[in-house]
Structures are given as C-alpha cells and as structure tokens.
Amino acid sequence: MKKVLIALDYHPVSEEVVNAGYELAKKMGAEVCLVHVLSDVAYYGIQYQPFMGYEGYSETAIDLNVASEMRQVAEDYLDKAAEHLNDEKVGKHLAEGDTARTLLDYADEWQADLIVMGTHSHSFLEKLIMGTVAAQVLEKTKIPVYMVPVKK
Numbered sequence: 001m002k003k004v005l006i007a008l009d010y011h012p013v014s015e016e017v018v019n020a021g022y023e024l025a026k027k028m029g030a031e032v033c034l035v036h037v038l039s040d041v042a043y044y045g046i047q048y049q050p051f052m053g054y055e056g057y058s059e060t061a062i063d064l065n066v067a068s069e070m071r072q073v074a075e076d077y078l079d080k081a082a083e084h085l086n087d088e089k090v091g092k093h094l095a096e097g098d099t100a101r102t103l104l105d106y107a108d109e110w111q112a113d114l115i116v117m118g119t120h121s122h123s124f125l126e127k128l129i130m131g132t133v134a135a136q137v138l139e140k141t142k143i144p145v146y147m148v149p150v151k152k
Helices: 014-028 041-045 067-085 099-110 124-130 133-140
Strands: 003-008 031-038 091-096 114-119 145-149
Touching (some): 003 067, 014 067, 067 091, 114 133
Parallel strands (some): 003 031, 003 114
C-alpha cells in the first residue's frame, strides 16, 4: 500500500483518527493525504476545546452565510491538522459535497490504496434516517477501509 487517505470530520475525535492513520501509513512507508469534506456548515459553529492546534472560529470573525468564508474556516482546520503531524510531506485536500460520495470520488482520483476514517456515535434517529458516513463509505468502497473506533 503506497497511498493512505485519512478522512477528517470536524470533531475532536479526529485527532485520534489522524494519529492512528498516520502511524499506520508510516509503518507501511505510504504517502499520506488528509481529506476533509465541507458538507454541513453547522458543524463549524460547534465550540469545542482546542484540538490539534485548531482554536475554532470567532462568531464575530466570519459570516456563516458566506460560502467562501466557511471554506476558509475549513481550510484553516485542515492546515492545523496537517501541522499537527509535523511532516511537510503530508498532503491535504478540501472538497465540498456529500461526504461519503465526495470522499470516495477523491480516493479514486488520488488513487488511494486505503481510506482511514473514524467511527463515533451518532443519535439513533440520525443513524436511522441518514445512516452514517462510515456505513455509506463501507457500502460503496472499492478499496480497503481502516476504521478507527473512537468515542465521545
């Protein structure tokens, strides 16, 4: 395996996913790319404690109704996640769209050999109505997926 794609969502458990995926990739001598899919701007308004060096955003600094500003917030998050690994060879990719489909499309485009992603609990209703991104990826993937179990 030569290329490992690590999928990040906007959640503090992403730090565990990044660390586990990066460690696995390094053991295999594989190239790493962090990917984040900008799909639901509501996630960026959640105030978490700083994680991976990302401090979050200030409500007064951005207008959530402006897509370009939201993209900048997401790019900042992805930049901080890459800096967290302290490896200048780590690639980054920010995409927009349906998370599972967009992730799989980019994995194909980048010719990834493995997708690393986390699983964390969602509400029963959310799972029932939408499923989880992890389940959607597993259902449609053509390449192996390494799931990192994380809990809130």
